[in-house]
Amino acid sequence: xxxxxxxxxxxxxxxxxxxxxxxxxxxxxxxxxxxxxxxxxxxxxxxxxxxxxxxxxxxxxxxxxxxxxxxxxxxxxxxxxxxxxxxxxxxxxxxxxxxxxxxxxxxxxxxxxxxxxxxxxxxxxxxxxxxxxxxxxxxxxxxxxxxxxxxxxxxxxxxxxxxx
Numbered sequence: 458x459x460x461x462x463x464x465x466x467x468x469x470x471x472x473x474x475x476x477x478x479x480x481x482x483x484x485x486x487x488x489x490x491x492x493x494x495x496x497x498x499x500x501x502x503x504x505x506x507x508x509x510x511x512x513x514x515x516x517x518x519x520x521x522x523x524x525x526x527x528x529x530x531x532x533x534x535x536x537x538x539x540x541x542x543x544x545x546x547x548x549x550x551x552x553x554x555x556x557x558x559x560x561x562x563x564x565x566x567x568x569x570x571x572x573x574x575x576x577x578x579x580x581x582x583x584x585x586x587x588x589x590x591x592x593x594x595x596x597x598x599x600x601x602x603x604x605x606x607x608x609x610x611x612x613x614x615x616x617x618x619x620x621x
Contacts, residue, residue: 462509471500472505477547487582513531514529514532515529516562525550527545564620597615
């Protein structure tokens with residue numbers, strides 16, 4: 458089940474899932490210091506609350522027992538594209554199809570909003586995730602490096618999926 462996030466209790470659940478998933482997945486790729494910095498800057502309760510107030514759409518996905526993943530979307534109505542800013546599933550639920558369910562949800566929402574494209578950024582060293590997106594027909598369109606402060610750089614691919 459996918460539900461849009463508005464309540465403080467849901468934001469707290471996202472913060473908890475973020476800490477679990479980012480530490481499990483990103484430490485080998487970017488190191489503990491950068492993970493800690495990014496979680497504190499982007500995925501704490503106050504940051505998520507602020508993002509929601511500024512138009513970011515957060516969603517939780519649940520199994521019958523509990524929420525196990527989250528998605529953040531940013532719409533650009535002018536350019537007719539929607540960004541997957543965050544998509545994370547707890548390790549215990551990977552391979553269950555929930556990530557693909559989030560992608561299909563995003564496709565449907567994007568089409569409802571009249572969007573022509575879904576795009577995202579993914580770390581260049583995140584090879585399994587890059588392959589997963591390629592399997593879902595996303596294409597690498599460019600490379601970007603972004604200084605996120607504290608001497609950390611995000612070295613990413615931009616991937617896009619054109620909608621029919």
